[in-house]
Amino acid sequence: MGVTRRQLLWAGAGIGAAGALAACSSGTGGSKDAAPAGTASSQPRAGGTLKVGALGKASAITRDPHGTQANESDYLIISLLYDTLAIPGTATNTAPRLAASWKPSEDLKTWRFTIADGAAFHDGTPVTADDVVWSLQRLRNTPAGKSRLPGIQPEGIKAEDARTVVLVSDYPNADLPLLTRLTTFVLKKDTKDDAIAGAPGTGPFKLDWYRDGNARLVRNDTWYGGKVLLDAVEVRLFESPQAMANALLAGQIDVASNVGAVAARTAEARKDVQILCRPNDMAMPIVMRTADGPFADPRVREALRLAVDRDAMVKQVLSGYGSVGNDILGTGDPAFAKDIPQRKRDLAKAKQLLADAGFDTSQTYDLITTEDISGLAESATLFATQVREAGVKINVVKQDSKIFWDATWLKSPLYTTYWGTNDSVVFFVSKTMLSDAGQNEAAFKDPAFDEAYRAATATADAAERGRLLHRLQEIEFAQSGYLLWGMADGIDLAGAAVRDLPKLPGYGRVQLEKTWLAR
Amino acid sequence: MTTLQPAGARAPHGLPARILPGAGRVARQAARRLVLLAVLLAGVFAAIELFPGDAAGATSDRGVTSADLAARRTALGLDRPVAERFWDWMTGLPTGDLGTTARGRHVTDVLAGPFPNTLLLGTLALALSTAGALALGSWATLRPGGRTDRAIDALSTAAYALPEFVVSVALLLVLSQWTGWLPAVTLTGPDGRPESWTMIVLPLLSLAIPQIGWNTRIVRGALADQAALPHVQAAILDGLPRRRVLSHHMLPGALPAVAVGIATSAGMLLGGTVVVETLFNYPGIGAILAGAITDRDTPLVAGVVAAAGAAISLLLLIADLVRTTALGDERR
Numbered sequence: 001m002g003v004t005r006r007q008l009l010w011a012g013a014g015i016g017a018a019g020a021l022a023a024c025s026s027g028t029g030g031s032k033d034a035a036p037a038g039t040a041s042s043q044p045r046a047g048g049t050l051k052v053g054a055l056g057k058a059s060a061i062t063r064d065p066h067g068t069q070a071n072e073s074d075y076l077i078i079s080l081l082y083d084t085l086a087i088p089g090t091a092t093n094t095a096p097r098l099a100a101s102w103k104p105s106e107d108l109k110t111w112r113f114t115i116a117d118g119a120a121f122h123d124g125t126p127v128t129a130d131d132v133v134w135s136l137q138r139l140r141n142t143p144a145g146k147s148r149l150p151g152i153q154p155e156g157i158k159a160e161d162a163r164t165v166v167l168v169s170d171y172p173n174a175d176l177p178l179l180t181r182l183t184t185f186v187l188k189k190d191t192k193d194d195a196i197a198g199a200p201g202t203g204p205f206k207l208d209w210y211r212d213g214n215a216r217l218v219r220n221d222t223w224y225g226g227k228v229l230l231d232a233v234e235v236r237l238f239e240s241p242q243a244m245a246n247a248l249l250a251g252q253i254d255v256a257s258n259v260g261a262v263a264a265r266t267a268e269a270r271k272d273v274q275i276l277c278r279p280n281d282m283a284m285p286i287v288m289r290t291a292d293g294p295f296a297d298p299r300v301r302e303a304l305r306l307a308v309d310r311d312a313m314v315k316q317v318l319s320g321y322g323s324v325g326n327d328i329l330g331t332g333d334p335a336f337a338k339d340i341p342q343r344k345r346d347l348a349k350a351k352q353l354l355a356d357a358g359f360d361t362s363q364t365y366d367l368i369t370t371e372d373i374s375g376l377a378e379s380a381t382l383f384a385t386q387v388r389e390a391g392v393k394i395n396v397v398k399q400d401s402k403i404f405w406d407a408t409w410l411k412s413p414l415y416t417t418y419w420g421t422n423d424s425v426v427f428f429v430s431k432t433m434l435s436d437a438g439q440n441e442a443a444f445k446d447p448a449f450d451e452a453y454r455a456a457t458a459t460a461d462a463a464e465r466g467r468l469l470h471r472l473q474e475i476e477f478a479q480s481g482y483l484l485w486g487m488a489d490g491i492d493l494a495g496a497a498v499r500d501l502p503k504l505p506g507y508g509r510v511q512l513e514k515t516w517l518a519r
Numbered sequence: 520m521t522t523l524q525p526a527g528a529r530a531p532h533g534l535p536a537r538i539l540p541g542a543g544r545v546a547r548q549a550a551r552r553l554v555l556l557a558v559l560l561a562g563v564f565a566a567i568e569l570f571p572g573d574a575a576g577a578t579s580d581r582g583v584t585s586a587d588l589a590a591r592r593t594a595l596g597l598d599r600p601v602a603e604r605f606w607d608w609m610t611g612l613p614t615g616d617l618g619t620t621a622r623g624r625h626v627t628d629v630l631a632g633p634f635p636n637t638l639l640l641g642t643l644a645l646a647l648s649t650a651g652a653l654a655l656g657s658w659a660t661l662r663p664g665g666r667t668d669r670a671i672d673a674l675s676t677a678a679y680a681l682p683e684f685v686v687s688v689a690l691l692l693v694l695s696q697w698t699g700w701l702p703a704v705t706l707t708g709p710d711g712r713p714e715s716w717t718m719i720v721l722p723l724l725s726l727a728i729p730q731i732g733w734n735t736r737i738v739r740g741a742l743a744d745q746a747a748l749p750h751v752q753a754a755i756l757d758g759l760p761r762r763r764v765l766s767h768h769m770l771p772g773a774l775p776a777v778a779v780g781i782a783t784s785a786g787m788l789l790g791g792t793v794v795v796e797t798l799f800n801y802p803g804i805g806a807i808l809a810g811a812i813t814d815r816d817t818p819l820v821a822g823v824v825a826a827a828g829a830a831i832s833l834l835l836l837i838a839d840l841v842r843t844t845a846l847g848d849e850r851r
């Protein structure tokens with residue numbers, strides 16, 4: 001049988017455009033909007049209910065804004081109800097939300113956040129610094145709190161006056177506001193754990209009803225952040241992207257959030273469906289261990305980077321819904337070094353480097369991967385085929401997810417990984433490449449790199465900081481253990497009437513206050 | 520227990536003795552099913568213990584420190600022996616306490632919405648497959664060896680051989696995407712039930728069609744056996760109408776075999792719900808079970824198994840009762 005079960009399941013969505021090229025309705029170019037040209041629908045208008053499908057598991061539902069969120073559907077509901085201090089932005093990594101502004105001290109250790117004017121909970125009570133401090137301390141005291149607010153102790157979160165919150169970092173940190181973008185949801189001070197589910201938020205939408213991961217939220221007319229356009233948002237939980245795509249194609253929902261490239265392909269033939277691509281959404285690099293083992297020699301890593309055919313990877317693994325990578329993580333960051341020349345395939349040079357390094361090409365090396373996300377295992381297989389042409393024999397090993405995260409991740413010489421939540425250069429540098437980083441996936445240790453990072457985080461001057469961030473990326477490009485062949489787009493499907501969905505990667509997709517319906 | 524009771528003697532509580540052996544049998548069967556369920560649940564605890572990884576790791580953020588992980592393990596009680604955890608869980612069962620999930624919700628809360636949904640879907644599917652199988656099987660029997668009989672034979676074999684997901688995809692294409700008659704998926708409403716009854720049709724048909732195939736073959740086979748019996752032959756020779764022979768002389772005798780077939784279907788239906796619920800986004804326990812296994816969430820897996828197991832055990836018990844009564848009737 002040439003048809004797998006998965007393909008057959010997708011057949012339900014009317015697959016048929018297999019060879020077709022990726023076509024995003026908007027996003028990267030923003031020019032091919034599916035809206036019929038010349039209609040009077042270009043002016044945002046208020047009203048209507050938006051039905052959004054989001055992925056999640058009914059067994060993993062959580063309503064605690066500071067809990068471990070495994071479900072995109074939960075995160076979406078929470079983000080509509082509650083506000084974080086800051087949110088991901090376009091021109092800058094960090095855009096204001098509940099915090100209208102922030103200012104560092106001279107030494108970049110103490111940061112003052114000012115609460116937005118008019119910010120109030122859904123029951124009318126104004127937001128005070130005490131509420132924010134209590135919420136941040138609650139977040140900091142969760143099991144993952146240390147990695148969510150690194151360098152900030154619970155005592156370092158203080159109220160200065162009714163509208164000012166102070167965060168004190170253990171070390172100078174010019175990027176501290178970055179930390180406030182994701183889970184810094186603010187609740188009322190002293191909200192009991194068993195009252196979290198119904199606790200009032202400050203967000204653009206208020207809770208109408210909630211049931212088993214599904215919810216209806218209605219507009220908050222007095223939201224401090226401006227006029228919210230939609231009357232209501234209904235969030236529906238979907239266990240599988242297939243079912244979500246089918247629901248959208250049948251017109252049962254207006255948006256299929258983060259539904260993926262396969263769904264996009266099935267929808268390409270449909271004129272009444274918008275395929276929205278959010279670039280730089282997911283990195284799925286190959287990790288080559290730098291500390292020891294067969295890939296410890298930088299020349300070997302360089303050779304593999306030259307042996308991969310990046311265009312083919314993007315085309316085949318991502319169905320064209322993505323862009324070529326240059327082995328530097330944080331591609332969506334305004335500070336991303338676009339001027340470093342794109343690495344291209346060069347088999348002759350790769351072979352030369354392997355010979356110079358004395359790499360044993362008679363051996364077969366295991367590349368360990370999982371099926372955690374769509375395309376990951378496929379990327380490993382295609383990579384193995386490509387580097388074979390440079391004389392490197394690779395055997396792809398698919399591992400059960402649990403075994404992988406226990407035994408392979410952070411340990412094995414060659415494996416695939418993925419990152420879907422953060423997009424800044426500094427995030428990856430600090431989390432995955434500093435010598436003492438907890439998630440140093442390739443066991444990368446470079447004193448010059450660590451030094452450049454420390455200098456960058458302690459530098460307030462923008463130009464000098466830019467120079468240091470560039471230096472970091474140069475080292476990453478030349479030395480690190482990452483082979484980043486491409487970045488997958490985040491893909492949403494939307495009905496023809498949906499306008500102005502967020503275009504940001506990762507969790508930048510959950511802000512729906514500016515979204516509207518042209519019908 | 521060596522005292523012989525004279526036939527027709529009245530037992531305590533005024534029950535006729537003729538029923539007593541049946542009642543005792545039912546009680547024994549019930550006890551046996553309960554023990555089986557307990558063994559099954561022990562198996563669940565043991566199996567999840569053997570899977571790689573555990574609930575603490577599966578439900579934590581990537582990159583938590585090993586110290587935090589150890590603390591979480593202790594908080595979830597995963598550092599205690601599995602036998603101890605099983606005993607704790609089992610002793611809570613009679614009070615209706617199914618424990619707490621790895622994500623801190625009561626298992627009963629997690630199942631409160633989905634279990635009735637699956638029960639509804641399963642019961643409807645079972646009723647539909649019973650009715651369909653009886654109708655088709657009888658129809659075929661009325662025309663033995665004819666074109667109808669052969670067609671039903673071929674179709675029921677084919678239907679039974681099809682996995683649920685093939686049936687699902689075919690139905691989805693025809694009844695939803697091409698014709699637009701039915702919604703493609705189930706959306707959950709504020710009460711935790713499907714927003715509209717039309718949403719249950721596709722999952723229902725996807726589950727029922729393979730079982731109609733299975734049960735039709737059983738009904739047809741059991742009726743064929745009956746047809747060969749002397750009293751049926753006599754009834755036919757007496758010139759009774761075929762329908763009357765079917766309804767009064769063949770179906771009652773075929774009942775025990777049919778009841779067992781339908782009871783078997785219940786188990787297969789439950790297996791099918793995992794696939795069908797996911798494909799149609801139906802808010803039932805199939806999806807919960809799949810997620811709970813991924814999370815190594817033992818109390819939740821055990822909760823699903825206990826709930827589904829209790830429902831199926833009840834059904835098997837009824838099937839047993841039908842069989843006992845019918846066979847008893849025959850002996851008389």
